[in-house]
Amino acid sequence: xxxxxxxxxxxxxxxxxxxxxxxxxISGHDNLYWYRRVMGKxxxxxxxxxxxxxxxxxxxxxxxxxAERTGGTYSTLKVQPAELEDSGxxxxxxxxxxxxxxxxxxxxxxxxxx
Amino acid sequence: xxxxNQSPQSMFIQExxxxxxxxxxxxxxxxxxxxxxDPGEGPVLLIxxxxxxxxxxxxxxxxxxxxxxKDSFLNISASIPSDVGIYFCAGQxxxxxxxxxIFGKGTKLSVKP
Numbered sequence: 001x002x003x004x005x006x007x008x009x010x011x012x013x014x015x016x017x018x019x020x021x022x023x024x025x026i027s028g029h030d031n032l033y034w035y036r037r038v039m040g041k042x043x044x045x046x047x048x049x050x051x052x053x054x055x056x057x058x059x060x061x062x063x064x065x066x067a068e069r070t071g072g073t074y075s076t077l078k079v080q081p082a083e084l085e086d087s088g089x090x091x092x093x094x095x096x097x098x099x100x101x102x103x104x105x106x107x108x109x110x111x112x113x114x
Numbered sequence: 115x116x117x118x119n120q121s122p123q124s125m126f127i128q129e130x131x132x133x134x135x136x137x138x139x140x141x142x143x144x145x146x147x148x149x150x151x152d153p154g155e156g157p158v159l160l161i162x163x164x165x166x167x168x169x170x171x172x173x174x175x176x177x178x179x180x181x182x183x184k185d186s187f188l189n190i191s192a193s194i195p196s197d198v199g200i201y202f203c204a205g206q207x208x209x210x211x212x213x214x215x216i217f218g219k220g221t222k223l224s225v226k227p
Contacts, residue, residue, distance in 0.1 A: 033214060040219075043157070048213055104159075
């Protein structure tokens with residue numbers, strides 16, 4: 001069974017540009033989560049999808065971040081326009097059902113905004 | 115917001131030594147998890163704890179869910195070079211409807227052969 005995949009693995013962009021990150025969860029997993037780790041800090045929750053619906057987006061930093069999960073399969077996270085403080089590693093995780101179920105993480109996308 | 119205090123921040127040990135790290139919080143959690151992250155990879159689940167007082171082992175790893183639900187520790191016995199990496203504790207809130215995890219800042223483990 002394929003794990004959670006993320007694309008791209010690395011992205012280097014200039015401040016003001018737009019970047020779109022993609023996450024493909026494990027097949028059949030309804031729950032999809034986005035997390036971010038800024039260097040030296042803890043991994044922080046961004047948002048949670050249940051199928052195509054946003055269950056919790058309380059961790060989204062601001063309106064420059066837009067997440068979608070059309071059709072309840074893969075998800076995208078767009079940052080527009082990117083700022084320097086957006087640099088970090090963006091992780092996606094999926095789980096089959098909520099509340100205590102194991103979340104399986106992808107390898108992450110390393111974003112550097114110059 | 116909720117915070118997990120994870121310590122130590124880093125450890126440098128000799129191969130064969132035992133390792134201990136812990137997490138504490140002011141909040142009650144109903145689940146405690148321990149993850150390991152290798153360079154260039156995402157966190158991989160090592161041990162999941164669901165009941166207060168629970169003590170669970172996974173090979174050379176042992177973790178416990180504190181009685182107060184506010185803390186957890188992870189022990190690694192007889193460390194080997196492949197134990198190198200960053201270890202994260204994570205919790206899910208007690209009674210919450212959210213599925214999101216709250217992470218500690220990580221413990222970076224270095225093992226000298």
